[in-house]
Amino acid sequence: MTLRSVVAFFAHPDDETVLAGGLIALLVQQGIxxxxxxxxxGEGGELGEPPVVPDHTRLGEVREAELRCAVETLGASLTLLNYVDPLIGPDDVLYPFDADIGTLARQFVHIARQRSANLLLTHGGDGEYGHPAHQLVNRAVLEGTRRMLPRTLVYTVAASVPNIEDRLWNQSEPAHFALDIRPWAERKIAAMECHRTQHALFRRRKQLRTVAEALRTVESVRRQLPDTHGEPPDDDFARLLRTAGAWRP
Ligand SMILES: [Zn+2]
Structure with a gap:
């Protein structure tokens, strides 16, 4: 098997770029x-600073356009599933979107089959910083793959890399591979630029002035399926990552 087709499933616009923009650019560069x-x-998210839209009524429409821009910039294609992202609650409480996990898994599997995907990428089981929508997507991908796509590779993103501090790492999922994505940074930064409503959010966390400064230069993955039984993964994605300079933390 060689990698031909990858399906990457995320909860909100910008997750694809922030968590996997460099990896996606690498895959696309390889002709995959x-x-x-x-x-x-991402209807429940930030409006921008200064606001790109006056209130939440049009935010979904604007963020869809931002997502299309980013995905096109990365060289990928897009399907939106039409679930609605709830507003962030008081004290910044995060909520999952309302979905039946079995239905979500079947929708994802249907798309993966249509695309003849031989690699699936998704959120980590910790939901990165504990976002319940990210965790829901992770569970749907793992359940759907186990039941309906046996032997298909599933890797989760933002696996934790020792000695690199990042609030997005999934602490319970140590990385199998970490990649310095600077060779693909230009693409990732251009995709980040598309997500205008989220720029203040990207910058705020580290008190930065520009979006480019907020770039994460290391992206990481962990193979979830098929189980490697404690062995280091040795599959087509693993080989591609090693060729691209990835290391095993
Ligand atoms: Zn998200």
Missing amino acids: AVHVVCATR
């Missing part, structure tokens, strides 16, 4: 088709 599936339009 990458299809991004996004569950929601």
Whole structure:
């Protein structure tokens, strides 16, 4: 088997770029088709600073356009699943979108089959910083793959890399591979530029002035399926990553 087609499933617009923009650009550069599936339009998220839209009524529409821009910039294609991202609650409480996990898994599997995907990418089981929508997508991909796509490779992103501090690492999932994505940084930064409503959010965390400064230069993955039984993964994605300069932390 060689990698031909990858389906990457995320919860919100910008997750694809922030968590996997460099990896997606690498795959596309290798001639591999990458299809991004996004569950929601990020309707509950930030309006921008200064606001790009006056209120939440049009945010989904604007963020959909931002997502299309980013996915096109990365060289991938896109399906939106039309789930609705709930507003962030008081004290910044995060909520999952309302979905039946079995239905979500079947929708994802249907797209993966249509695309003849031989690699699936998704959120980590910790939901990165504990986002319940990310965790829901992770569970749907793992359940759907186990039941309906046996032997298909599933890697999760933002696996934790020792000695690199990042609030997005999934602490319970140590990385199998970490990659310095600076060779693909230009693409990732251009995709980040598309997500205008989220720029203040990207910058705020580290008190930065520009979006480019907020770039994460290391992206990481962990193989979830098929189980490697504690052995280091040795599959087509693992080989591609090693060729691209990835290391095993
Ligand atoms: Zn998200």
